[in-house]
Amino acid sequence: AQTVTQSQPEMSVQEAETVTLSCTYDTSESDYYLFWYKQPPSRQMILVIRQEAYKQQNATENRFSVNFQKAAKSFSLKISDSQLGDAAMYFCAYRSAEKLTFGTGTRLTIIP
Amino acid sequence: GAVVSQHPSWVICKSGTSVKIECRSLDFQATTMFWYRQFPKQSLMLMATSNEGSKATYEQGVEKDKFLINHASLTLSTLTVTSAHPEDSSFYICSARVGWYQETQYFGPGTRLLVL
Numbered sequence A: 001a002q003t004v005t006q007s008q009p010e011m012s013v014q015e016a017e018t019v020t021l022s023c024t025y026d027t028s029e030s031d032y033y034l035f036w037y038k039q040p041p042s043r044q045m046i047l048v049i050r051q052e053a054y055k056q057q058n059a060t061e062n063r064f065s066v067n068f069q070k071a072a073k074s075f076s077l078k079i080s081d082s083q084l085g086d087a088a089m090y091f092c093a094y095r096s097a098e099k100l101t102f103g104t105g106t107r108l109t110i111i112p
Numbered sequence B: 001g002a003v004v005s006q007h008p009s010w011v012i013c014k015s016g017t018s019v020k021i022e023c024r025s026l027d028f029q030a031t032t033m034f035w036y037r038q039f040p041k042q043s044l045m046l047m048a049t050s051n052e053g054s055k056a057t058y059e060q061g062v063e064k065d066k067f068l069i070n071h072a073s074l075t076l077s078t079l080t081v082t083s084a085h086p087e088d089s090s091f092y093i094c095s096a097r098v099g100w101y102q103e104t105q106y107f108g109p110g111t112r113l114l115v116l
Helices: none
Strands: A003-005 A010-014 A019-021 A024-026 A033-039 A046-052 A064-069 A074-079 A088-096 A099-102 A106-111 B004-007 B010-013 B019-025 B032-038 B044-051 B067-073 B076-081 B090-097 B105-107 B111-115
Touching: A003 A088, A003 A099, A010 A019, A019 A106, A024 A074, A033 A064, A033 A074, A046 A064, A046 A074, A074 A088, A099 B044, B004 B090, B010 B019, B019 B032, B019 B090, B019 B111, B032 B067, B032 B076, B044 B067, B076 B090
Parallel strands: A010 A106, B010 B111
Antiparallel strands: A003 A024, A019 A074, A033 A046, A033 A088, A064 A074, A088 A099, A088 A106, B004 B019, B019 B076, B032 B044, B032 B090, B067 B076, B090 B105, B090 B111
8 A cells, every 4th residue: 555654744944945845655656646735724725736757857836846756755845935825734645546645744834 | 727615614413413515526527526534633534436427435444324425416526424423523525536547636625524
């Protein structure tokens, strides 16, 4: 079974600074997808960024980028120029075939 | 963008009653819908997967007679918690996807259930 591990239960960063959230996963599949979702206090899950495993290039979305290391099974999220609105729970997720498997989450606090 | 709605957002019910939660894809047809459960300060746990017109596939440990899922159309799935008990109190989130697994899942805003 696939597992997703987020080893940082909580992180904090000064506003305008950069922070990196870690995620590792375990799988025997070669074709899969990785995601970072954000869950703010409203609890609405919001897709931040996705990465296809067959793509070597790291995905970027504005201030959000990933460092995808397929051999190491690592998928970290970098948030640049952190903003107050980035404060949320961040979940790393893995999917192959039907099921989306979530990590335990990292709570990100932005310090003004 | 793709929008998924859930109704109700909040429900309080007495122990022993049944509660129905609706999940709708508002601007796209969802071939597959998913139901998750999230306890406070925990991650999302998949309960079941449903394809339109087919019976839902439940995850191990999820009672299919307790959590009835109906995916009657490409835009509507319902989760009915039958004979609810306090331990069923949780946050229930639905998600919808178009097409194959390559496609992104879009999440509803969730429904908070409190069973007294």
